[in-house]
Amino acid sequence: MRRSMLFIPSNNPNMIVNGGVLGADSLIFDLEDAVSPDEKDAARDLLHNALKAVDFGKCEIIVRINGLDTPYWEEDLRSILPMKPDAIMPPKVSDAAYIQRLDAKLAELEREFSLKEGRTKIIALLETALGVENAYSIAAASPRMMALFLGAEDLTADLRCQRTKEGGEIQYARGRLVCGARAAGIEAYDTPFTDVQDLEGLAKDAAYAKSLGFTGKACISPAHVTTVNRVFSPTQADIDYAKDVFAAIAEAKRQGKGAISLRGKMIDAPIVQRARMVLEAASEIEGVDYLA
Amino acid sequence: MEIKHGAMAGTLESSDIMVTVLPSSDGIQIDLTSSVEQYYGDSIRETITKTLEELGVSSARVEAVDHGALDCTIQARLTTAVRRAAKEEVAK
Amino acid sequence: MRKLCENLRTAMEKAGLQSGMTISFHHHLRNGDYVLNMVLEAAAEMGLRDLTVNASSVFDCHAPLVDHIKNGVVTGLEANYISAAVGKAISEGVLAKPVIFRSHGTRPSDIMTGRSHIDVAFVAAPTSDTMGNCSGKYGPSACGSLGYAFADAQCADKVVIVTDNLVDYPLTDASITENYVDFVVKVDAIGDPRGIVSGTTRMPKDPIALKIADYAAQAIDASGLLKEGFSFQTGAGGASLAVADYVKRIMLERKIQGSFALGGITGYMVDMLEAGCFKAIQDVQCFDLRAVQSIRENSKHMEITAAQYASPTAKSTAASNLDVVVLGATQIDTDFNVNVHTDSNGYIIGGSGGHTDVAEEAKLTVIVAPLSRARMSIVVDKVLTVSTLGKSVDLLVTQYGIAVNPGRPELAEALKAAHLPVKDIRDLRKMAVEINGPANPSIHLTDRVVGNVLGRNSQIQDVIYAVK
The missing domain is CATH 3.20.20.60 (Phosphoenolpyruvate-binding domains)
Structure with missing residues (x-):
């Protein structure tokens, strides 16, 4: 950190x-x-x-x-x-x-x-x-x-x-x-x-x-x-959004969809990357594992 | 190391120790004044003795005024004073 | 009726002061006080012996007291606080009879219930009229509140006002009033203003004190007490004062208006009053010039008596209405007992003051202290002297974490929920030993008692032994 x-x-x-x-x-x-x-x-x-x-x-x-x-x-x-x-x-x-x-x-x-x-x-x-x-x-x-x-x-x-x-x-x-x-x-x-x-x-x-x-x-x-x-530190809004990103990815996978959108916006690699960083940081600060 | 002349290190601040090292012809003498004498006096003298040994100092007079320095600080201040005292030129 | 006496000795004679009597003093002139020394000097000249001095506190400026003890003028001492100079002599056994230590609340309680009798009270007054209506707010030796002197004035057999600023009758803004006063004496100076109040009370810069204060303020916030109507007391010591600064920031940010600030008052509490953090200050003692000015000029800044502050036998007190108090400690043990009487070598260096009172009364008692000071662990296995009982202490805040009294599990939960570093006090103790190295104490206490520390029930709570 x-x-x-x-x-x-x-x-x-x-x-x-x-x-x-x-x-x-x-x-x-x-x-x-x-x-x-x-x-x-x-x-x-x-x-x-x-x-x-x-x-x-x-x-x-x-x-x-x-x-x-x-x-x-x-x-x-x-x-x-x-x-x-x-x-x-x-x-x-x-x-x-x-x-x-x-x-x-x-x-x-x-x-x-x-x-x-x-x-x-x-x-x-x-x-x-x-x-x-x-x-x-x-x-x-x-x-x-x-x-x-x-x-x-x-x-x-x-x-x-x-x-x-x-x-x-x-x-x-x-x-x-x-x-x-x-x-x-x-x-x-x-x-x-x-x-x-x-x-x-x-x-x-x-x-x-x-x-x-x-x-x-x-x-x-x-x-x-x-x-x-x-x-x-990431804000609560940052963390919530990052969680939603991963939830959307999981949901798309389940439905077998290729393109994933969240809140009307396409989720691309940089967004995933950023979401991962936010959750890694939040996990370390709060002592929990958001990525599990 | 050989103590060639008197040298000092450290301060009189809380948690620090001021160490003066002087040449001596009569082995090691330690003169300690410590705010925590009644709790750590013996331990401080032991640390000083051991550190001098590690530095290869066999004769020196050490005057130490301690205000609750931890062992690592005692070792550091003594090391600095000894190195200064072992230098050829007289420390400024 | 003529109360004005030519000099102190005349007043003492008129008051009927005799050998074996108890005389009393307040400590509002703190380390600048001349009056206690003047009275004892006159007593020695009069050939009096065997006096008991009951002073609300004894400071280093009172070192001549030791000589009066040695020559037999004084053979008894009762105080709520004795600083190091006289404390050392007491610890070394200069006084045959043990000192009686009370708290700021228990002293007026014992005086008013008759448990502690005063023959002649000497009240140093920065301003008095010829009939003894007097005040601490005015005059060259102004000290602000006269809170600790009221019980003495009300209950002593004879009351002598000693002033260096005699004014015409009547003084309109008097604290202690003529109906209690027997004699008035004018002297050149009752104290040294430099020792009475400090110029400004400064925020500490010590990063460890600031870290502790930051944690303490967050803990107070997490306790849920920091809301509309909040009442607060904090000491004038480094970390305690810094807590006030952090609490102030929270109150201003959230626009919380508290009810009152209590205690010994610094300019810092005055700033909080003026910034709208509190509706009132209840002031038993002023610590600096800004507090003195405020109590003189601001009607929301009120003087209270020591009994009103914290007497355990009063019907209610400011302390019993208090939400949060932040206090220091010389030592605190793993049962949360606090020592503010003796240092690590067993020498007397202080006393309860109001510590024991407010700790017991406040809804939340926070002790702020570094884990160790200059290699001496503050957190110990057993305190040398129990000044304040562990059951009245809720939190210990150190730079290494916060220990919560096991009797307050809900508080521990609240702190954990706020992501504060809650630690078992025994782990803090272990940490202190790890950092400082194991000590091999060789302090030499005898079995001779030199001090009896009374609890709030006026019974002996602990004893202090002579050193060496």
């Missing part, structure tokens, strides 16, 4: 230990912006030991490493990879070559640590104009690529425009990122909403991102997780 990705600062023991209960589908342990340069080693050691000892339940484990232009990223990977994170998130990804360089390093370390080669996935953080323009080639740069993730704060600085709550300035970037990710067959995550108190604004922003095709949204505050999960 991928709806919410919650940032956790990697040098804060209390936050790390409680990460698993904050309701997020994925946790992003941050070794980059949340950690000052002289504490990079401490954060790495802490995260290494915590990932070894703490049970994060069903949460997917993602580690945001320092950029490939810093002296930290190789040491980050060396320390974290043996703890088998699900994915690595490199920041400020600008092109496919960046991903390929990371991919090669991951392959090398996976061999060194006797890990299954290719097990470590990549979520690329696009937060520059160049990165957004290269969305598709980045998304298609490696079989490790799991998702693109938009970082609007740095992006708007690069675009030299103001970051607003309404987000008109990132309209293009959002569209391009979703398109690039989907074209490569991977997921797309939206930028976090930065006003911690404004849950209504968050719900609106998340609903808009969902309408554009985003899979989910990152959160900088645990207070945002519930809202993001709610918005990116």
Whole structure:
């Protein structure tokens, strides 16, 4: 299930230990912006030991490493990879070559640590104009690529425009990122909403991102997780419709009909595919099996 | 690892432990102050001893101020402090 | 009749204060109070000994009390709450006689039924006229409600008003009135405003507190009580306050108008009143400046006495009309008993306050607490001190899930139906041990009793032992 990705600062023991209960589908342990340069080693050691000892339940484990232009990223990977994170998130990804360089390093370390080669996935953080323009080639740069993730704060600085709550300035970037990710067959995550108190604004922003095709949204505050999960979960209407789709298929089969229509509309492959995804998601959220 | 000079890691925040590692010529000495001394004091000292052993430190003086850190945090902070203390250049 | 005395000592002499007597104080000036210390200092100068202090609460600012205990001026202490500074000394056995702990409701009940006698009550009053009509709403040391002082004023043999803001007779908006008052004393300052009320009570940012609050609000919603006419009390502590924020969001979204908010009042409850979430606030104590301003200016924000708040022998109380209360805990055990008196090492760090009262009276009592704080499990096998009985607690909400008292199976069903993470409290206990590692406690309690905790029936419910 991928709806919410919650940032956790990697040098804060209390936050790390409680990460698993904050309701997020994925946790992003941050070794980059949340950690000052002289504490990079401490954060790495802490995260290494915590990932070894703490049970994060069903949460997917993602580690945001320092950029490939810093002296930290190789040491980050060396320390974290043996703890088998699900994915690595490199920041400020600008092109496919960046991903390929990371991919090669991951392959090398996976061999060194006797890990299954290719097990470590990549979520690329696009937060520059160049990165957004290269969305598709980045998304298609490696079989490790799991998702693109938009970082609007740095992006708007690069675009030299103001970051607003309404987000008109990132309209293009959002569209391009979703398109690039989907074209490569991977997921797309939206930028976090930065006003911690404004849950209504968050719900609106998340609903808009969902309408554009985003899979989910990152959160900088645990207070945002519930809202993001709610918005990116299938609605009751979605679930009812999906159930009707499968009921109609079953009925058509029984009657030996080829073409199936529901509510006056032909059921085609994309509709079935969508209905299946809705029921899979709903089953996981509610702990029941709608597809049985 | 050899402790070449004094080094620190960790914070005084709740659930964290601040560890100072100093050179010593007389084996391992541990000086612990803990908010949970009466529940976990012995266990913390044991964790520190075991971690030093794993890091190959045979002589060091460890001063630790604990505010309820879990074992994994104690191991991490001690590891960081020892690595910093074993580096050639004096830590900033 | 002239009630105004030149100084405190004169008032004490006129009141006939003698060795062996019981004197009383309220705690509306909280950690800024000067009056308790002033009175004891004067008593020591007068050569009085063997006094019993009956204070609704004792704060760290009252640390000089320990010296008065050591030198024999004070040999008895009764309070509803004793914070860490004095608590530590008591736990280490400074006082020969055990402290009597009551709740905010039981104290006025015992005073008014004569079970607990007060010889002289000293009432710190932020404003008083020359005849003792007094109020907490005005003056440089304004504290808002004077709720805890009413029983003392009504029942003590002698009543001394101590004020730093003497006004002309009559004070038109008085709380305690002249018919109860024997003497009035003007002093330079009755307290330090910085310790009396906090500037603003802030919403916590701690993500774990917010997670707990989110669950708690959803649980309250699932209980079915959150509807038109809803009444609510919440503490001023981190997670409790955050629950108010989530409850407020639900109430505004669904346009629910509640009946009243109760308790110690923060600006946050005032915001809820002004936003239309409640028709009234029943206020026994103000926690911040915004609450003080509101009780002064808003007629829907009413002062209530401690007896009216929660006395177990009253004909009815605000607490007995309460739907939901959200409370904290230092420890809670697998029988849902709550400890708010002692810390994990056995030292006195608090007391029931209104905890025991509202827990017993409210339709739904929610305890909010993290599973552990800095490696100390909050959920334990047995609490060190039973402050509030498990049978009056309905829910424990932690960040790892919600435990429902087995006596409320219908509540467990309602929560499960709302997809809330219902857990057996014993499993939460297991989880705490797993996370923190098995503890090897070596706390040293003696068999000497330093505190008797009275239940709401005024009988001894539990005892607190000396440490070491």
